[in-house]
Amino acid sequence: MQQLPNFVAANPLYQRLKPTSLLIDIAPYTLTAQPHSFIAVRFNLSPRAARRRDNVIRQLLEQHEPDLYQAVLDLEQTTPNQVSQQAQAFKSWLKDLLSTSVMPCDYCQSPLTVRIGHRLNFRCRSCRRTFNPLKKYQLNHLSHCELWLPFVDLLLQGETLKTANQQLGISPNTAAKWQSCFLWIMEKQGFSILANYCRVKRRQRYRVGNHNFV
Ligand SMILES: [Zn+2]
Numbered sequence: 001m002q003q004l005p006n007f008v009a010a011n012p013l014y015q016r017l018k019p020t021s022l023l024i025d026i027a028p029y030t031l032t033a034q035p036h037s038f039i040a041v042r043f044n045l046s047p048r049a050a051r052r053r054d055n056v057i058r059q060l061l062e063q064h065e066p067d068l069y070q071a072v073l074d075l076e077q078t079t080p081n082q083v084s085q086q087a088q089a090f091k092s093w094l095k096d097l098l099s100t101s102v103m104p105c106d107y108c109q110s111p112l113t114v115r116i117g118h119r120l121n122f123r124c125r126s127c128r129r130t131f132n133p134l135k136k137y138q139l140n141h142l143s144h145c146e147l148w149l150p151f152v153d154l155l156l157q158g159e160t161l162k163t164a165n166q167q168l169g170i171s172p173n174t175a176a177k178w179q180s181c182f183l184w185i186m187e188k189q190g191f192s193i194l195a196n197y198c199r200v201k202r203r204q205r206y207r208v209g210n211h212n213f214v
Helices: 004-010 021-031 036-043 047-064 066-099 145-156 161-168 172-188 192-210
Strands: 113-116 121-124
Touching: 004 021, 004 047, 021 036, 021 047, 021 066, 036 047, 047 066, 066 145, 066 192, 145 161, 145 172, 145 192, 161 172, 172 192
Parallel strands: none
Antiparallel strands: 113 121
């Protein structure tokens, strides 16, 4: 990474990319396959200037560090696949949780339970206690369960709380609460790639939006 300016200085094609020290700062973003728009905002460059620098770093990686270059390409290709797999799995887990009529007792694990009412309460025939399976995910305090899946879709798109408010009619405060709740559940249920993706997406959207780029 430290050799980048030397490589650039050695190649007359790259002479226009001054200051070359900026390439060292941009390189970690290239290595983590961040989008050009994000690099542009981060370093106060035009999108074109950001793309040119990102491409130069990629060319130099390809020539001098082919393994690292391949890793960047892999990151770009495999991450969206893993994300969409986890997104699908998470959404079907949530859907199943909301529609289930079979749930072992939270207290005594007996399978002899019946669902009662709309709010996903169950009564156990063995120990006669009632329980709500949403409680262990702290979802029993959230209202409008019919909006949870559409909300997860907005999280995946990195949408702002304001958009959630406009599209789903929930207040920005509620949206903030839902956001932290669902990210926490994703982590808890082992979908950490998905949770990270939502956070990165959200941060990019926030920064880009803040600079009036989109
Ligand atoms: Zn029981």
